Amino acid sequence: MTNLVEVRKLRIEATTDAGRVVEIIRGVSLDIADGEIVALIGESGSGKTTVALSLMGHARPGCRITGGEINVNGKDMAALSEKERAKLRGTDIAYVPQSAAASFNPSSTIMEQVIEVTRIHRLMPPEQARKRAVELFRSLSLPDPEGIGARYPHQVSGGQLQRLAAAMALIGDPKLVIFDEPTTALDVTTQIDVLKAFKSVMRAGGIAGVYVSHDLAVVAQIADRIVVLKGGEVQETGTTAEILSAAKHPYTRELLAAFEPKPRQANADGEAATNQLLRIDNVTAGYGAVGSDGLPLIRAVDSVSLVVEKGRNLGVIGESGCGKSTLARVIAGIHPAAAGDIVFDGKQLQRAAGKRSQDQLREMQIVFQYADTALNPAKPVADIIARPLAFYHGLDKRARSKRVDELLDMVRLPRALRYRHPSELSGGQKQRVNFARALAADPKLIICDEITSALDTVVASAVIELLKELQRELGLSYIFISHDLSVVEAICDQIMVMYNGERVEQITPDKVKAPSHPYSKLLFSSVPKLDPTWLDGLVRDPELVSQYGHR
Amino acid sequence: MTMARAVASRRSFLGHSYNLVGVVAALVILAWTLVAIFAPYIIPHPIGDIVDDDYFGPMRQGLWLGSDYLGRDMLSRVLMGARYTVGISLAAVSIACFSGVVLGMAAAVTGGWFDTCLSRFLDAMNSIPSKLFGLVVVAAVGSSIPVLILTLAVIYVPGAYRFARALAVNINTMDFMTVARVRGESTAYLIGSEILPNIIRPVLADFGLRFVFIVLLLSGLSFLGLGLQPPLADWGALVRENIGGLPFAAPAVIVPSLAIASLTISVNLLIDNLPHKIRDRDA
Numbered sequence: 001m002t003n004l005v006e007v008r009k010l011r012i013e014a015t016t017d018a019g020r021v022v023e024i025i026r027g028v029s030l031d032i033a034d035g036e037i038v039a040l041i042g043e044s045g046s047g048k049t050t051v052a053l054s055l056m057g058h059a060r061p062g063c064r065i066t067g068g069e070i071n072v073n074g075k076d077m078a079a080l081s082e083k084e085r086a087k088l089r090g091t092d093i094a095y096v097p098q099s100a101a102a103s104f105n106p107s108s109t110i111m112e113q114v115i116e117v118t119r120i121h122r123l124m125p126p127e128q129a130r131k132r133a134v135e136l137f138r139s140l141s142l143p144d145p146e147g148i149g150a151r152y153p154h155q156v157s158g159g160q161l162q163r164l165a166a167a168m169a170l171i172g173d174p175k176l177v178i179f180d181e182p183t184t185a186l187d188v189t190t191q192i193d194v195l196k197a198f199k200s201v202m203r204a205g206g207i208a209g210v211y212v213s214h215d216l217a218v219v220a221q222i223a224d225r226i227v228v229l230k231g232g233e234v235q236e237t238g239t240t241a242e243i244l245s246a247a248k249h250p251y252t253r254e255l256l257a258a259f260e261p262k263p264r265q266a267n268a269d270g271e272a273a274t275n276q277l278l279r280i281d282n283v284t285a286g287y288g289a290v291g292s293d294g295l296p297l298i299r300a301v302d303s304v305s306l307v308v309e310k311g312r313n314l315g316v317i318g319e320s321g322c323g324k325s326t327l328a329r330v331i332a333g334i335h336p337a338a339a340g341d342i343v344f345d346g347k348q349l350q351r352a353a354g355k356r357s358q359d360q361l362r363e364m365q366i367v368f369q370y371a372d373t374a375l376n377p378a379k380p381v382a383d384i385i386a387r388p389l390a391f392y393h394g395l396d397k398r399a400r401s402k403r404v405d406e407l408l409d410m411v412r413l414p415r416a417l418r419y420r421h422p423s424e425l426s427g428g429q430k431q432r433v434n435f436a437r438a439l440a441a442d443p444k445l446i447i448c449d450e451i452t453s454a455l456d457t458v459v460a461s462a463v464i465e466l467l468k469e470l471q472r473e474l475g476l477s478y479i480f481i482s483h484d485l486s487v488v489e490a491i492c493d494q495i496m497v498m499y500n501g502e503r504v505e506q507i508t509p510d511k512v513k514a515p516s517h518p519y520s521k522l523l524f525s526s527v528p529k530l531d532p533t534w535l536d537g538l539v540r541d542p543e544l545v546s547q548y549g550h551r
Numbered sequence: 552m553t554m555a556r557a558v559a560s561r562r563s564f565l566g567h568s569y570n571l572v573g574v575v576a577a578l579v580i581l582a583w584t585l586v587a588i589f590a591p592y593i594i595p596h597p598i599g600d601i602v603d604d605d606y607f608g609p610m611r612q613g614l615w616l617g618s619d620y621l622g623r624d625m626l627s628r629v630l631m632g633a634r635y636t637v638g639i640s641l642a643a644v645s646i647a648c649f650s651g652v653v654l655g656m657a658a659a660v661t662g663g664w665f666d667t668c669l670s671r672f673l674d675a676m677n678s679i680p681s682k683l684f685g686l687v688v689v690a691a692v693g694s695s696i697p698v699l700i701l702t703l704a705v706i707y708v709p710g711a712y713r714f715a716r717a718l719a720v721n722i723n724t725m726d727f728m729t730v731a732r733v734r735g736e737s738t739a740y741l742i743g744s745e746i747l748p749n750i751i752r753p754v755l756a757d758f759g760l761r762f763v764f765i766v767l768l769l770s771g772l773s774f775l776g777l778g779l780q781p782p783l784a785d786w787g788a789l790v791r792e793n794i795g796g797l798p799f800a801a802p803a804v805i806v807p808s809l810a811i812a813s814l815t816i817s818v819n820l821l822i823d824n825l826p827h828k829i830r831d832r833d834a
Contacts, residue, residue, distance in 0.1 A: 353735075366730070373726040376727045376745055376748070388734060437730070441734075
């Protein structure tokens with residue numbers, strides 16, 4: 001035994017509901033030395049989480065470990081009984097889940113849950129455990145380390161909760177910590193704090209880690225070595241620097257390529273840009289009781305104005321809670337504005353969608369972030385895409401069927417997919433169907449609300465390419481809402497930065513490297529770079545962080 | 552290993568997987584349905600005829616299920632009873648579930664005052680004890696088959712409404728509902744094409760469960776003498792009129808009880824073991 005973890009020819013099988021057996025992990029081998037952090041990266045379905053969970057001897061329901069060895073600290077996790085494994089979990093191996101918010105019990109205090117491990121394994125008396133927890137809170141740079149334990153999970157922010165989940169994992173002094181996409185759900189400005197905290201704690205304790213992610217830039221900051229998985233097999237293994245600079249496998253190169261800034265097609269900038277498609281003036285919208293001035297108590301969008309020109313794209317970026325999604329819903333009329341004007345194609349629009357004419361509704365389509373919930377799971381793809389055709393254009397059955405085929409071609413999906421239900425599609429395919437439905441209406445403007453955020457890097461960049469192509473062919477305009485700067489930069493002619501419901505500034509991507517407003521500066525500097533030294537070298541203006549960051 | 556065994560105990564047919572319990576339950580229900588439809592053609596004796604010299608006669612050739620408290624043929628009476636029990640319950644449960652589910656989905660989609668008023672009104676209905684309600688109605692307008700059907704239906708509308716509304720409210724928050732609304736779709740399309748396909752399975756399960764409740768309530772009412780009037784008799788009435796045979800262990804009281812049990816238990820088992828469609832990506 002030289003390494004802490006030695007996985008040899010691991011095989012995991014799953015049984016489908018038809019009784020068919022599928023091999024989801026096919027002979028994976030990997031090593032982790034003491035104190036080393038190894039990243040498992042790959043697209044969804046590549047088996048990265050399955051491999052990570054198997055290190056605890058755990059296979060998700062319906063799956064089972066059928067072959068190979070999983071040696072962790074000298075014990076074969078696959079061969080141990082469930083009782084013996086339970087003894088090791090929390091003390092030898094610990095786990096930090098993707099969604100800390102879903103993993104904490106909302107009805108007991110954070111401290112109780114953090115020290116639960118010491119109680120279960122009888123590691124130390126509660127008093128000592130609490131002291132140890134406070135130390136951990138401090139080393140994870142949580143605010144108010146003495147008092148935070150007394151709060152309930154809903155009283156702290158998402159980034160803090162994620163660090164508290166790490167404290168829970170670390171309290172039993174594990175030798176190996178498994179991080180399962182711990183920062184995927186966080187804003188970029190928050191992600192940095194969490195990553196920094198993880199990195200310093202792991203380094204200080206000499207703890208080995210497995211970091212599961214699909215974000216290469218995040219992984220580059222924290223991992224010593226990277227293992228690239230695809231289809232349940234290891235594609236490539238190497239040190240972080242090797243993978244980033246000299247990737248051999250085509251899939252790894254594809255992943256890297258998704259990070260390279262793509263040249264935007266020049267949109268004939270000299271052309272007189274007077275063709276306004278959409279103009280909104282001083283729009284205010286929000287939630288809660290309506291005050292005496294007719295405005296809601298909590299303003300999610302506060303006096304925002306913007307202009308979208310024909311055939312051009314506007315990007316809206318900002319962190320979660322800044323009001324960008326509400327803005328999209330206000331424009332689409334789902335959430336009627338409390339004040340302000342919306343002028344679309346030269347005509348004043350009603351604030352509520354229900355009062356707009358059918359043609360006005362048709363010309364402005366909205367595409368939502370989660371294709372899972374935006375597509376009716378009970379209907380086949382053909383029915384979903386065909387409905388706007390029947391509703392807006394009154395096409396008969398044959399014409400509809402023909403048009404559905406054309407639309408599927410347009411979004412680069414095989415025609416045979418029309419018989420499938422949404423649950424039988426991959427994330428990227430679902431998002432394409434979602435988009436095809438918007439195209440079916442024959443719109444002039446498509447509002448894209450975070451449409452790539454739930455997708456893997458490679459899939460997302462393919463979707464963006466598709467959007468660009470369709471724009472060239474159909475002369476569409478997009479309003480592109482995202483928290484991901486690289487996505488917005490790739491497709492938009494203008495970028496509007498929002499913070500706290502207000503428009504902070506508007507920039508054109510050519511000048512994007514030098515945003516002038518302090519919040520934009522913070523936001524732009526927080527986007528992880530592929531350079532492994534980026535996080536350590538990052539110097540942020542503490543004043544800015546305390547003003548705008550949510551710690 | 553347990554996984555493999557669980558898979559083996561389910562079979563598949565036409566892309567659906569089912570298990571043995573569900574099939575047996577379905578067969579029992581099918582048999583009672585056929586009996587209900589064809590009862591007038593297969594009963595050996597008219598239900599009002601006294602064919603036995605003795606009352607509470609035992610099972611024997613010619614009188615396969617013995618005779619009742621007047622010496623009438625029990626087999627004929629049970630077979631005809633199926634017609635009333637299954638028929639009345641089915642009609643009542645159809646009316647109750649159809650109106651309850653449509654109102655529930657409409658309330659969830661429309662919201663606002665419509666939802667509030669309807670919900671409070673049906674909650675008030677729900678607070679009236681069902682047997683008492685039946686008693687009052689029968690006392691007021693007398694007992695006949697249409698009155699029974701309507702009374703039973705009205706009693707079970709609020710439950711079906713609550714159930715469907717709870718399911719529909721969840722679906723209503725999904726993005727595809729927002730998309731359909733922004734498209735400008737009507738309420739009828741929203742409830743019929745967007746919501747219903749997503750809640751149809753639990754609604755069907757609820758339908759079955761409510762059917763069982765109605766069979767039991769109808770039997771209860773008949774047992775109290777408020778249901779069908781003699782010489783017609785559903786199973787509940789058969790139990791009541793032959794209750795005097797209990798000390799003699801007469802088949803006349805046991806058989807209708809078994810009939811009620813077999814139907815209600817089968818419906819329950821079928822609901823719990825409905826075949827489900829195999830959704831296997833690559834198969």
